[in-house]
Amino acid sequence: MAKRPAYRIIYNLQRSILITAYLIAAIALSLLLIRLVQAIFPNQLYPLLAAILLYLVVVVVFGAFIYYVSFIPFNLGAGFDPVKNDVASGKIRDMEGLAARICEFNCRFFDFSFLDISHCVIQLENDVPYAHQHIEELEKILIGLNMPEAGKQLDGIARAGKISIGDTHYQLYILPICFEDRFLGTMALFTRNRIGYFFRLFLMAYEEDYLDDLLMLMLNMNAGRKGESPAQA
Structure with missing residues (x-):
């Protein structure tokens, strides 16, 4: 019997929603950051560039963390399933x-x-x-x-x-x-x-x-x- 893809579809949908929400929040915060830096350092390019670069580093690090946290649980179960199957079938004795x-x-x-x-x-x-x-x-x-x-x-x-x-x-x-x-x-x-x-x-x-x-x-x-x-x- 073929495995139903419903659970995988739900998982991928949840993961897509999470990543999309994170990107929207990151973009919104970046706009606020730009306005704040421009208000503190008007007409100065270097503070703005430094703030944007630092913010991008933070976004990438937290984004990678969210990616791993959302990736591991479902894929761990799917990846480990062949090990359990081989025990059940007697291939691993x-x-x-x-x-x-x-x-x-x-x-x-x-x-x-x-x-x-x-x-x-x-x-x-x-x-x-x-x-x-x-x-x-x-x-x-x-x-x-x-x-x-x-x-x-x-x-x-x-x-x-x-x-x-x-x-x-x-x-x-x-x-x-x-x-x-x-x-x-x-x-x-x-x-x-x-x-x-x-x-x-x-x-x-x-x-x-x-x-x-x-x-x-x-x-x-x-x-x-x-x-x-x-x-x-």
Whole structure:
């Protein structure tokens, strides 16, 4: 059955309205700014040009932020859906495959100036680290940090420091993964830039809405194949 495009149409309409409203407000404020600068500095060109340039920078920065905020939620759900489908269809049958797929998705999807994930590693409790690509230097650092134990001490995502591999510098963030009250493990995120407070909250919501239940499902599926109870997984 073909997917109905109604939800996507509504989303695109809402997004278009938001962006249009922002542009109208930006233009209206620019006219007020021009009048204000001309009133303060009559017949002077340089203060007017400086004010306009500064205002354009602010408009572009806030516009980019609004673009990302409006882009991510719907497209995240649509982009992550193939991962869930592959688990449901049996194409992904073990934790290694699921963790690698999640890490690959994270690095591919979160490629924004405000939120750029360059490398990702998932390590569940009493398990080995999993990633879609292996970078030995980074994985040695994570082993030294003892990710699962570090994650148990956290209530949410936390910056663990700055990591340098050759000429490349990463910010390391540790995100604990919990299903209800059960601690499952941690996800290490390596980014080129620091993650702002708003996007840290977003990543915590991403873990809660997309990752924890899927990882818990895979644990239970693997336990069922081994003849164990879900509590033993």
